[in-house]
Amino acid sequence: MRKGTLFTVVGPSGVGKDSILNAAKNKVDAYFPKRYISRSAEVDNEDFIKVDQSQIDTLLKEKRVAIHWYAHNNFYGIPIDIIYHLNKGTNVIFNGSRHAIKEYKQQFPELKIIYIDAKEEIVLERLKKRARENAKDIQLRLKRAKFDIPTGSIIINNEDDLDKAVIQLLSVMH
Numbered sequence: 674m675r676k677g678t679l680f681t682v683v684g685p686s687g688v689g690k691d692s693i694l695n696a697a698k699n700k701v702d703a704y705f706p707k708r709y710i711s712r713s714a715e716v717d718n719e720d721f722i723k724v725d726q727s728q729i730d731t732l733l734k735e736k737r738v739a740i741h742w743y744a745h746n747n748f749y750g751i752p753i754d755i756i757y758h759l760n761k762g763t764n765v766i767f768n769g770s771r772h773a774i775k776e777y778k779q780q781f782p783e784l785k786i787i788y789i790d791a792k793e794e795i796v797l798e799r800l801k802k803r804a805r806e807n808a809k810d811i812q813l814r815l816k817r818a819k820f821d822i823p824t825g826s827i828i829i830n831n832e833d834d835l836d837k838a839v840i841q842l843l844s845v846m847h
Contacts, residue, residue, distance in 0.1 A: 674761070674762050675762050676759055676760060676762060677703075677704075677758060677759040677760075677761070677762050677763040677764045677765055678759075678764045678765075678783065678785055678846075679755065679759060679764075679765050679766075679781050679783065679784050679785065680703075680764065680765065680766040680767075680784070680785045680786075680787055680845075680846065681766070681767055681768075681769035681774070681777060681784060681785075681786055681787065682694060682766060682767070682768050682769065682787045682789060682842075683768075683769050683770065683771045683774065683786060683787070683788055683789070683823070683826075684771070684788055684789035684790060684791075685771075685790075685791075685796060686796070686800060687791070687795075687796035687797070687799040687800040687803070688789040688790060688791045688796055688799075688831055689789060689791065689799070689831040689835065689838065690768050690789050691768060692831075692835055693789060693829070693831060693835065693838050693839055693842055694766065694768060694842075695720075696835060696836075696839045697766075697839050697842050697843060697846075700839070700843055701764075701843050701846050701847075702763070702764070703763065703764040703765065703766050703846060704755065704758040704763050704764070704765045704766075705765075705766055705767070706751055706752050706754065706755055706765065706767050707720060707721055707722055707752070708721045708722070708749055708750060708751060708767065708768065709721070709722050709724045709728075709729070709732060709738065709741075709748070709749070709750035709751075709752070710722070710723065710724065710747055710748065710749055710750075711723070711724055711725065711726070711729060711747045711748040711749075712745075712747045724748065724750075729748050729750075732750055736753065737752065737753050738750035738751060738752060738753060739751050739752065739753045739755050739756055739780070740755075740769075740773075740776070740777055740780060740781075742769075742770050742772070742773035742776065744770045744772060744773070749770065751767050751769075755767070764846055766787075766846065771788075771823065774786060774823050785827065785845070786823050786825060786826040786827065787826065787827045787829060787842065787845060788822050788823065788826035788827065788828050788829070789829050789831050789838070790822070790828060790829070790830050790831070791830065791831050791832045792832055795832050827845050829841045829842060829845075
């Protein structure tokens with residue numbers, strides 16, 4: 674039996690990673706794991722499982738995460754059940770971190786990286802609109818957005834038409 678392919682979607686805050694993933698969910702036969710995240714549950718585009726420090730300790734101790742990383746003072750974890758889905762031949766795709774790709778690749782050498790990009794002014798507008806960060810934090814995120822695109826990434830531009838970006842993602846996953 675063919676194993677599934679593991680994809681991670683990365684890119685700066687505000688490029689539309691969650692919007693693209695949410696729009697693709699019902700259009701492709703793939704597993705979209707719900708991430709464990711330690712930040713507060715805001716009203717935005719992301720569906721995740723909120724965890725506190727004691728839950729994080731338990732998840733790590735019981736090896737219930739396949740991949741984890743820390744970014745923006747928060748814990749992020751991908752559930753261990755992705756292994757089951759990959760082994761049964763299902764593709765798995767998750768919203769990851771550009772800064773943790775090296776660690777992902779150590780655990781999953783066949784990982785495919787999908788880099789979502791958009792112009793800075795578009796990202797700025799989206800960050801303001803989602804109102805999750807204050808002005809200082811938005812500037813920090815924009816500064817961090819200037820990051821080399823990981824080698825071997827599949828690049829999807831998400832500047833104008835979300836449907837176009839979703840179609841590109843779906844074509845990469847087939």
